[in-house]
Amino acid sequence: MARSVASQIFASVLVNAVYAMKNFPVMLINTMLTPFSFIIVITFISHGALFGLAVEGALIMTMVSNGLGLQGDLSHLKNDLKVQEMVVGSPTSATIYIVGMAISELVYALPTLAILVVLSFFFLNVSVIGAIAIGGALFLMFVVAIALGFFFSTITSDVIQSFAFSGMLSTLLSALPPVYYPITYIPMPYQYIAYISPTTYAAQIVQNAAGFINLSTAGLVVDWIVLIAVAVVLMSIAIKKSRWVEV
Amino acid sequence: MTRITCKKLSKRYGKGPIALDNVDLSLDTTGVFALIGRNGAGKTTLVRILSTTLFPTSGDAKIDGVDVVGEADEIRKRIAVLPQEARPIPWMTPRELITSYLMWRGVGYKNAGKKASEALDLLGITKFGDTMHSHMSGGTKRKVLVATVIASGADIIFLDEPTTGLDPISRGEMWDLLAKLKKGRFIFLTTHYLEEAEALADRIGVLDEGKLLAIGSLSELRRKTGYPYSVKILQKADHIKIKLGRVIRGRDGNLQVFTTKKGADELSRRLISNGIKFATNPVSLEDIFYFFVKKKVDEGGEETGGGEWQGA
Numbered sequence A: 001m002a003r004s005v006a007s008q009i010f011a012s013v014l015v016n017a018v019y020a021m022k023n024f025p026v027m028l029i030n031t032m033l034t035p036f037s038f039i040i041v042i043t044f045i046s047h048g049a050l051f052g053l054a055v056e057g058a059l060i061m062t063m064v065s066n067g068l069g070l071q072g073d074l075s076h077l078k079n080d081l082k083v084q085e086m087v088v089g090s091p092t093s094a095t096i097y098i099v100g101m102a103i104s105e106l107v108y109a110l111p112t113l114a115i116l117v118v119l120s121f122f123f124l125n126v127s128v129i130g131a132i133a134i135g136g137a138l139f140l141m142f143v144v145a146i147a148l149g150f151f152f153s154t155i156t157s158d159v160i161q162s163f164a165f166s167g168m169l170s171t172l173l174s175a176l177p178p179v180y181y182p183i184t185y186i187p188m189p190y191q192y193i194a195y196i197s198p199t200t201y202a203a204q205i206v207q208n209a210a211g212f213i214n215l216s217t218a219g220l221v222v223d224w225i226v227l228i229a230v231a232v233v234l235m236s237i238a239i240k241k242s243r244w245v246e247v
Numbered sequence B: 001m002t003r004i005t006c007k008k009l010s011k012r013y014g015k016g017p018i019a020l021d022n023v024d025l026s027l028d029t030t031g032v033f034a035l036i037g038r039n040g041a042g043k044t045t046l047v048r049i050l051s052t053t054l055f056p057t058s059g060d061a062k063i064d065g066v067d068v069v070g071e072a073d074e075i076r077k078r079i080a081v082l083p084q085e086a087r088p089i090p091w092m093t094p095r096e097l098i099t100s101y102l103m104w105r106g107v108g109y110k111n112a113g114k115k116a117s118e119a120l121d122l123l124g125i126t127k128f129g130d131t132m133h134s135h136m137s138g139g140t141k142r143k144v145l146v147a148t149v150i151a152s153g154a155d156i157i158f159l160d161e162p163t164t165g166l167d168p169i170s171r172g173e174m175w176d177l178l179a180k181l182k183k184g185r186f187i188f189l190t191t192h193y194l195e196e197a198e199a200l201a202d203r204i205g206v207l208d209e210g211k212l213l214a215i216g217s218l219s220e221l222r223r224k225t226g227y228p229y230s231v232k233i234l235q236k237a238d239h240i241k242i243k244l245g246r247v248i249r250g251r252d253g254n255l256q257v258f259t260t261k262k263g264a265d266e267l268s269r270r271l272i273s274n275g276i277k278f279a280t281n282p283v284s285l286e287d288i289f290y291f292f293v294k295k296k297v298d299e300g301g302e303e304t305g306g307g308e309w310q311g312a
Helices: A005-023 A026-045 A051-080 A083-088 A094-123 A128-155 A159-175 A190-194 A198-209 A217-241 B043-050 B072-076 B094-104 B109-122 B138-151 B168-181 B194-200 B218-225 B261-273 B285-293
Strands: B003-012 B018-028 B032-036 B058-063 B079-082 B156-160 B186-191 B203-208 B211-216 B229-233 B245-249 B255-259 B278-282 B295-297 B303-305
Touching: A005 A026, A005 A051, A005 A094, A005 B094, A005 B109, A026 A051, A026 A094, A051 A083, A051 A094, A051 A128, A051 A159, A051 A198, A083 B079, A083 B094, A094 A128, A128 A159, A128 A198, A128 A217, A159 A198, A198 A217, B003 B043, B018 B043, B018 B203, B018 B211, B032 B043, B032 B194, B043 B058, B043 B156, B043 B186, B079 B138, B094 B109, B094 B138, B109 B138, B138 B156, B138 B168, B168 B186, B168 B194, B186 B194, B194 B285, B203 B218, B203 B285, B211 B218, B211 B285, B218 B285, B229 B261, B255 B261, B255 B285, B261 B278
Parallel strands: B032 B186, B032 B203, B079 B156, B156 B186
Antiparallel strands: B003 B018, B003 B058, B203 B211, B229 B255, B229 B278, B245 B255, B295 B303
């Protein structure tokens, strides 16, 4: 029987995004709630001055939280429902499964992203090059989040462990770093701590592209190098160290 | 003919006790093979290794000469596995679940939908096809999962305790289904319901504490015990001297004698002449299981070693 890789990838998208949104739309509200809550809070606190930054921050948070959402979804399918074991014992490879599940998380983020892109279009002044830079940075953060989500889902044995890792990663990657405000708002020497998180580099690229901060060329190059390196290293670790077949 | 073979297959989880201990197995993949054993006997471990979802610690396992570890991708084209405690995704319908599973196996969307309808029909659950799993009974959910793996068209189906937790009526319905489905495919079934193995299996394996104690058809296992008949004494009869086989005291406190045909005939005559009620039958799988496992579980759950109790 001829096997279609496209079908195998689409199966994950159907299960984790299309059917979930169609049959249980309240899940969709959950993905929108956090980024838009932050926009509202930041806008009120800054009397509207940081609205644009908050929208850019929400874009980053959406990509990160949906990427990390992979961990919970995979853990649920693996540990609670044992559906992943049915997939492991089928012709689907780990790579195909994970690509499909990653796309499903992106599909889940689409309604939120669509609203945020429309807001960016009307309220931000971004050049074409800037838009490409923002897209690239968001994609790399998504890769980072997916890699972490996949890795931790394969080493957790129940959903409680998964929640613990998920909460920790979400805080470290999307709540603590200066996503909704410039890093200069953080007093020294605490700015150095913010640079531990890859999200800080993505936020700087996005904020620079939208004109909220002015990075030097060298600073921008360093941000891209760090972000790309972290994405590549984490994805490599996830692929090599994750367990598809249990040991 | 396709065969499943295991040579000195062992599995230890971390530093815990050994789950599978040097299992040697050679099995034709026709009909139904039932692996019986108590909780923790190693049934799930063996199924997971054979279905390529768990690595063994040592030894090897092959299906048709294809190694389940080194050539797992080849094996996975031919098998489908229903894990123990698997549950259908609550926010999906059976039609959606089966379609998605078939697509994971590489079937196109349209063809997968058609096969899903056929599987629902085969399992007699078409009327639930578009109902969310969260609105179904436990028995129907298990049927959905069986339909899912059957729809794959795989030659070899692993079902790990598919009827655990079902009420007797749902279990009976599942047996009827499995009896129907075994035609044209091999079903590797694990269960701790001995009557299930007796009703469905062409061959039975007895696993205990990671060791494969016996394997064969029910009649072969009866022969292997050396005592193919059971004489169950239905009233107190401790004064009768029995030296015709192996005697155990049953859960009701009365004696049960495992013996040969000649022994059963002789004992029957003595019991009749003493006016004692009894029943003679070929040994059941439950009897065989206790024989091989050599442990008897009392009604209260207390285990006693040995199992052989010589009557007065």
